[in-house]
Amino acid sequence: MRIARIATADGPRSVLADGPDWIEIADPFAGTLRPTGPRHPAATATLLAPARPLVVLGMAHNGAPGDRDRPRQAFLKxxxxxxxxxxxxxxxxxxxxINVECELAVVIRRPCxxxxxDQVPDAILGFTVGNDVTxxxxxxxxxxxxxxxxxxxxxxxxPWIETDLDSSDVAMSVRINGRTVASASTRQLAWDITEQLVYLTRYLPLGPGDVVLTGAPGTFHPVKPGDLVEVALGGIGSLANPVVSRPRTG
Amino acid sequence: MRIARIATADGPRSVLADGPDWIEIADPFAGTLRPTGPRHPAATATLLAPARPLVVLGMAHNGAPGDRDRPRQAFLKxxxxxxxxxxxxxxxxxxxxINVECELAVVIRRPCxxxxxDQVPDAILGFTVGNDVTxxxxxxxxxxxxxxxxxxxxxxxxPWIETDLDSSDVAMSVRINGRTVASASTRQLAWDITEQLVYLTRYLPLGPGDVVLTGAPGTFHPVKPGDLVEVALGGIGSLANPVVSRPRTG
Structure with a gap:
């Protein structure tokens, strides 16, 4: 299933993909997703960030050869x-x-x-595309x-959360202004999704909507203002964002 | 003025001190605080954390001699x-x-x-007591x-946010099980509140309710399960929390 958040005249709404439409749902974290009625044609809907995390974690050094020999380490964003x-x-x-980094982003479903x-699958709502700008x-x-x-x-x-995805071998790519500049697979991550969540929740609590950026196995590239960045994951989709400049202010 | 959050039968509410009572307010971040009617005797009210931050920042190495000669540095919690x-x-x-650390906590009022x-005073809602457990x-x-x-x-x-406080020389203390084990003043901070907020907002956006823990100039102490910790700041009040154990689970 695909879960998204879209802008509506009544404010942001959580929605579920249903044929050519998004259909509103009451609670994306509920065990059973319950449509609440209103439908929105996907072709014209404005997608928002699909999660509103309190905690955003990134995994440090998790995609280069030898990273598995180093201690696991994470940072908060x-x-x-x-x-x-x-x-x-x-x-x-x-x-x-400035570098962009294409990463598989885990969205947490429940307090954990x-x-x-063996508890990790039930703790995950799904996966989306993350760009860990650095x-x-x-x-x-x-x-x-x-x-x-x-x-x-x-x-x-x-662009949305995919709930049904085998995270072990997901194709990853970075395109800048339409040209592919990096590609890899999540199988190149030094520590896999399960190992990461076992590690992280040993040290801190996570909850619904929290996001873990799971590492960039070579999927990074420098950007400059004026560039259009597309980071994409197989089985999910593509996330496009422009890079803009803010002049020095102080 | 004192602003707090309290538990009520209708859920958490923002409140303003008014004589022996807390009186509910609509929006603690509004320019003018507007009472909405209901009053709660302070003597029996249950105080909650006075802010619900999206961002909690701590200042690293900001209270020992020589810290001003080091680059400013912060961490996210x-x-x-x-x-x-x-x-x-x-x-x-x-x-x-485990150490507890008594710190002056800045609560941000608006996006910044x-x-x-010169913009810093308007960006601050007030100050509360923070314990940066480490x-x-x-x-x-x-x-x-x-x-x-x-x-x-x-x-x-x-226990609450004090909006009228000169942050330059606030008495700080740590008590463990009723015994004072550390005391200092915010004038011992290597970088003062204004310098910290200028530094932090150069690198990241802050918004209403965000909290900056401004450093512990010697105001730290080891604790163990069973201890009762009280961290206190002059002009604000005292914040008491028990330390409890959770056995190893994995």
Whole structure:
């Protein structure tokens, strides 16, 4: 099933794909998704970020050869960085080089803590495409990544959540201005989705709508203002966002 | 003025101190606070965490001699760590040593980005007491602090927000089981509140209810399950939380 959030005249609504339409649902985190009536033609609907997380986590060094020999490590991103399809990635012109990163994003379904491997599937609502935008020159200045990872629009998510997906071998790609510049598969991740969620929930609680960006196995590329970025995952879809500039202000 | 959140039969409500009562208000972030009628005797009200942040930031190394000679640095905490007065700090028994830290917590009033020093006062709703609980043995294992800072109940906030406070010289103290174990003043912070908010909003957006934990100038102390922790700030009040154990589960 596909779950999305769309803009309507009455405000944002959670919806489920049903043929050519999106149909509104009461609660995307319910065990059984209950349509509440109103339908919206998918062709003209405005998609929003499909999740509204309180917690956004990224996995550090999780896609290069040798990463499995290093301790697992994660970082928090501000949920205020989350934007949806078509929204702008805003780059301050004193941040240095900006990279985009195509990642499989896990959306959490229920409160969870100290998950065991067999509890992980029930804790996941589904998967969406995540773009973990990173001001890479800031990493050397701030190893905690606060300066590198939290600009406006630095976590595009979308276009929707796919609930039925085998996360073990998902095709990943980055296109800049229509040209494919990187491609890989989630099988290249050093630590898989289950291992990541067991690790993370050992140290912190997660809850409905929270998002884990699971790592970029080579699926990153520099961008500059004026670029159009498309990050895509097989079995889900493509997420496009423009990069725009904000002049230095202070 | 004092702004709090309390539990009522109709759910959590924002309230303003008025003599012996709390009086409900529509919007704690409005320019003018508008009472909506219902009153609750302060003596019997149940206080909740006074803010519901999307973003919780802590300032790293901001209270020891020499810290001003180091670059400013901040870390994100999960907003799911926020709890209120009387709530438990839950310690997993495999985390190692746990410290509590008494800090002045800034509560943000409005969306803000790239603040200049003169814009800072208008961006602040007020101040509350923050306890930045930290599993200090995890820091050597994970310099990003994700493992150290994000356990259940690891960010007690309260008892309320004081809107009229000179933040430059606030008395700070930590009491464990009734005994004062640390005391200091916010004048010992390496970077003051204004400098911190100018720095932080250069790199990320903040919004209503977000919280900045501004640093612990020696106001930290180890705790263990069974302890009662009270962190207090002059001109605001005291925030008490018990430390409880959760046995190893995996």
């Amino acid at each position: 501000s949920p205020r960085t989350v934007v949806g399809p078509g929204d702008s990635i805003v780059v301050d012109d004193d941040l240095g080089q 803590r100290h998950l065991t491997a 001001a890479v020159d800031q990493i050397a200045l701030d190893e905690k990544l606060t300066q590198a990872k939290n600009g406006d629009g630095f976590t595009p998510l979308g | 999960s907003p799911r760590t926020v709890v209120g007065p009387g709530d438990s700090i839950v310690v997993d028994d495999d985390l190692g040593q 980005r790239h603040l200049t020093a 599993a200090v043995d995890q820091i050597a294992l994970d310099e990003k602090l994700t493992q150290a800072k994000n356990g259940d109940g690891f960010t007690p906030l309260g």
